[in-house]
Amino acid sequence: MSHEVGGAPVDPDPREELRHRVRPEARPLDTSQVVLRGGPDTRSLLRSHARRVNRLFLLDGAEVWAISVFVALDDVGIGSSRSILRSRFRSYDHVYLSTVGRLRERGFDLLPTFLRLHFSVLLPGLDHAEELFDALGELQRNPYAGGQETGGQR
Numbered sequence: 001m002s003h004e005v006g007g008a009p010v011d012p013d014p015r016e017e018l019r020h021r022v023r024p025e026a027r028p029l030d031t032s033q034v035v036l037r038g039g040p041d042t043r044s045l046l047r048s049h050a051r052r053v054n055r056l057f058l059l060d061g062a063e064v065w066a067i068s069v070f071v072a073l074d075d076v077g078i079g080s081s082r083s084i085l086r087s088r089f090r091s092y093d094h095v096y097l098s099t100v101g102r103l104r105e106r107g108f109d110l111l112p113t114f115l116r117l118h119f120s121v122l123l124p125g126l127d128h129a130e131e132l133f134d135a136l137g138e139l140q141r142n143p144y145a146g147g148q149e150t151g152g153q154r
Contacts, residue, residue: 018057018064018120023112028119031101034072034081035110035119038092039139046129053120059111066120067132071100071110079117086144088117093145096136106135 050065057064070088072081081097089095100110103121107128113120123132 013058015056015058017061018053018059018066018111018113021057021113023114023116025112027110027112028071028073028100031099031104033100035096035098035100035103035121035136036070036072036081036084036089037067037096037098037136038089039094039096041096041133041136043130043133046133047126050123050126050129059122065123065126065128066111067123069110069119069121070117071119073117082144084117085142086147089142090144090147092142094139095142096138097140098135098137102137103132103135106131108132108135 046067049067053066054064057066070084072084073079077083078087085095103110107124108131109122110119111122112118121132123129
């Protein structure tokens with residue numbers, strides 16, 4: 001539906017409503033659940049990713065700033081952190097491993113978006129990218145990068 005301003009039609013915001021991409025499941029409650037993000041990142045790169053989400057989506061009709069992460073929802077199997085590192089993150093030599101609790105303690109919420117295990121970390125605004133960068137923790141080597149297990153158990 002378009003609106004008129006000064007007699008000229010104006011199209012509504014073309015961004016997609018992110019709420020339509022939210023999975024009908026509870027947000028992770030276990031504060032020890034592992035949050036994974038492929039790296040390396042910079043504060044500037046996080047702002048860029050949050051801007052991209054903002055250009056594409058609204059959340060409940062309002063501005064939204066977010067970055068993508070995966071959450072290990074299971075201890076074993078395809079939803080485990082090990083499986084995520086071995087499959088979805090195999091192209092990343094380095095990753096960030098944080099926890100749901102660490103992100104929440106710093107004021108970030110996780111929204112279950114798109115396919116299972118994917119979450120959007122919601123930022124109150126772009127000026128919070130630095131805090132989020134710190135909340136992601138230290139960059140770590142992915143022992144499963146390139147399909148090669150190194151230094152880990154099989």
